[in-house]
Amino acid sequence: MARPAAAAAAMPSAMHLVMRSISVSTLPAVNWCQSSGLGPGPRGYTEGMRVLVGIKPGSDVNAVLAWMQALGFSRPEIEVQTVAEPIAFSSPAYLGAGATVPVEVIEAQESAAKAIAESARQVLGASAATIAYGDPASELLARAEATQADLVVAQSEPKSWFNNMFMGSVTRRLAMEGDTSALLIKSAPAEGEHVAVFASDLSPYSQKAWQQFVQMQARGLHKVFVVTVVDARPVDFGPLLPDPTPFMPNLPVLDRDALLQRLKEACPAPDGMNVEHVIVDGTPAESLEPYMQSVGADLLVLGAQGHTWADRVAIGSVALHMTMWGRSTLLLVRPPAGS
DSSP: OOOOHHHHHHSOBHHHHHHHHHOTTTSOOEEOSOOSSOSSOOOOGGGOOEEEEEEOTTOOHHHHHHHHHHHTOSSOEEEEEEEEOOHHHHOGGGOSTTOBOOHHHHHHHHHHHHHHHHHHHHHHTOSEEEEEESOHHHHHHHHHHHHTOSEEEEEOOOOOHHIIIIIOOHHHHHHHHOSSEEEEESSOOOSSSEEEEEEOOOOHHHHHHHHHHHHHOOTTEEEEEEEEEEOOOOOOOOTTSOOOGGGOTTOOOOOHHHHHHHHHHHSOOOTTOOEEEEEEESOHHHHHHHHHHHHTOOEEEEEOOOOOHHHHHHTOOHHHHHHHHOOSEEEEEOOOTTO
């Protein structure tokens, strides 16, 4: 049965949906739940941490709840956001000049997104739930900036090598582009006491990240191991090159005691937090997760700065490597600009 002309005119084309998804200003988030104090404006963690949780179909909301309980943040104010991707992105059948998407399909998609967000809001005890339209990573980053969220929470799924390197995902976008601290959940926390590892490279940025982590007041953590990783193994020059070390008698020797003292000064233990400082041998990529397993930790805390696509291909970083390849849940801490 043909639609009336007025109804047909109201049916958006696939190309129009693509263009609308790019512009956040033309499609503001839809908020149907009463919000309580989640508007923008700087404040300290003592007034309640603003937490933005990205939820999608199939998300394990109970894992998010378990991590929020495990971390034990003081009076967090949680907002849930679900992003409905335009039909043109997910269904090639609608692509093409003049193609249209039935209004019923769009309404069904919005209804499903609303149901997912509302269910997550009830499970998490969130004070607000929103739905947005467009690219999930872009919308989540935009919402975090608009509400000045202190923490963005997203769940990570295993990806192929190709997807990890080139296709990207919400969690990788948060690791590379975000200005907000991010909790990237890869599995539910273990039963029993919760232990975290904070990895420091002793840089000024890492020191600020430690201070920021302390201010978050994750009171649910039983213990935090503050580690720095050092690769003190002799260089292997291969079978074709002679070993030059006999001709270099003045090579520096690692002073582990001095390095440990420097780590304690860079990341001092605050009152009320169970902290142990440790030097771990090897490289971060190969040593961090085995060390976490040895001490029963299931949360890795890192200071993370944004990285461009060129950075991740040419340089990379520990945070980006662990986001893409690691199996542990990550808390990426980003100190406020100018701190």
